Amino acid sequence: MDGVDELRQKYLGLVAAAEDESSLEKVRVAALGKKGEINLMLRRLVDLDKDERRKAGISLNELKTEVSSALAAKKAAFADAALDEMLRTEWIDVTLPGRPRRSGTIHPVSQVTEEVTAIFADLGFEVAEGPQIETDWHNFDALNMHPDHPARQEHDTFFMARNESDDGPPNVLRTHTSPVQIRAMRERGAPIRIIAPGRVYRCDYDQTHTPMFHQVEGLAIDRDVTMANLKWLLEEFCRAYFEVDRAELRFRASHFPFTEPSAEVDLRCSWDAGQLKVGEGDQWMEILGSGMVHPNVLRAGRIEPRDWQGFAFGIGIDRLAMLKYGIPDLRNFFESDLRWLRHFGFAPLDAPTLHCGLST
Numbered sequence: 462m463d464g465v466d467e468l469r470q471k472y473l474g475l476v477a478a479a480e481d482e483s484s485l486e487k488v489r490v491a492a493l494g495k496k497g498e499i500n501l502m503l504r505r506l507v508d509l510d511k512d513e514r515r516k517a518g519i520s521l522n523e524l525k526t527e528v529s530s531a532l533a534a535k536k537a538a539f540a541d542a543a544l545d546e547m548l549r550t551e552w553i554d555v556t557l558p559g560r561p562r563r564s565g566t567i568h569p570v571s572q573v574t575e576e577v578t579a580i581f582a583d584l585g586f587e588v589a590e591g592p593q594i595e596t597d598w599h600n601f602d603a604l605n606m607h608p609d610h611p612a613r614q615e616h617d618t619f620f621m622a623r624n625e626s627d628d629g630p631p632n633v634l635r636t637h638t639s640p641v642q643i644r645a646m647r648e649r650g651a652p653i654r655i656i657a658p659g660r661v662y663r664c665d666y667d668q669t670h671t672p673m674f675h676q677v678e679g680l681a682i683d684r685d686v687t688m689a690n691l692k693w694l695l696e697e698f699c700r701a702y703f704e705v706d707r708a709e710l711r712f713r714a715s716h717f718p719f720t721e722p723s724a725e726v727d728l729r730c731s732w733d734a735g736q737l738k739v740g741e742g743d744q745w746m747e748i749l750g751s752g753m754v755h756p757n758v759l760r761a762g763r764i765e766p767r768d769w770q771g772f773a774f775g776i777g778i779d780r781l782a783m784l785k786y787g788i789p790d791l792r793n794f795f796e797s798d799l800r801w802l803r804h805f806g807f808a809p810l811d812a813p814t815l816h817c818g819l820s821t
């Protein structure tokens with residue numbers, strides 16, 4: 462059969478000359494497609510006599526195989542070139558620092574609660590909890606504030622709605638964490654050493670007051686616990702919390718119905734250009750209320766005052782956070798402003814511990 466060699470030359474030439482996959486595909490269709498030249502020639506074999514047909518059949522099939530494998534080889538070469546190009550252009554430098562992904566942050570109040578808990582845990586205090594909706598008895602009576610006690614007025618209490626069927630006083634949103642003293646004493650008995658961090662509520666709102674805020678209560682009862690132990694403990698706490706070598710405290714006589722004697726505690730500090738320094742300077746800043754637990758309070762906690770004595774204190778957590786982290790307005794704490802949260806928030810995976818550092 463004539464023309465086989467010409468076809469071979471023509472198509473191998475076209476395959477070699479094809480510059481991309483689509484022109485290669487055109488060559489394939491022209492040669493081997495249903496109406497392609499090689500297939501048309503195969504169809505014409507029927508016109509030949511037997512001998513010729515056999516010879517021509519063999520050489521046409523050889524041609525077909527040859528052109529097919531040339532097409533396949535060229536196609537593979539294109540794929541290799543494409544991969545090379547991709548590897549050349551789409552590389553990444555794995556030694557570059559990662560791009561930080563936006564992640565949530567730990568709120569300063571949570572951070573400080575963790576810090577305070579870590580410090581007191583190290584000093585042998587367990588964490589105790591109580592409800593935020595508290596009975597009038599736990600919040601006031603048991604803490605030596607009978608119904609007509611004037612100190613009740615100072616608490617700006619939120620009262621819960623009362624059930625028609627109840628004749629007792631309505632429940633309250635706890636105005637301090639001190640009711641947890643009562644619950645812990647009743648549950649655990651003496652000796653006892655607990656702290657109780659948590660939310661408290663008072664109807665008050667300005668730069669340094671929000672209707673919901675946070676306190677941490679401390680309570681230590683044993684046979685011979687004294688105010689000297691309290692002073693040492695609070696100094697240790699301040700040194701650890703403010704991460705300084707020295708902290709000096711001043712006890713100022715005060716009054717709380719649930720402690721006798723009572724003291725408000727001031728911390729020696731200086732304010733330089735809005736920067737707080739603890740342990741030096743000649744200013745004093747009030748940081749907490751404290752005292753020796755009143756015998757009536759021990760009794761309400763089912764602890765015998767002739768056998769046991771101890772101290773209690775209450776610290777404002779939000780205030781501690783403002784002081785340590787230089788946050789000027791308490792109201793921002795609870796506005797959920799993402800920019801504020803990102804600025805003052807803490808990395809979620811850095812849990813504060815004494816051995817690794819509280820705030821670093």
Ligand code: PHE
Nearest residue numbers: 637639717750751773774775
């Ligand atoms: N409960 C007091 C307050 O909220 C603080 C306090 C606690 C004082 C324990 C003395 C002892 O102001």
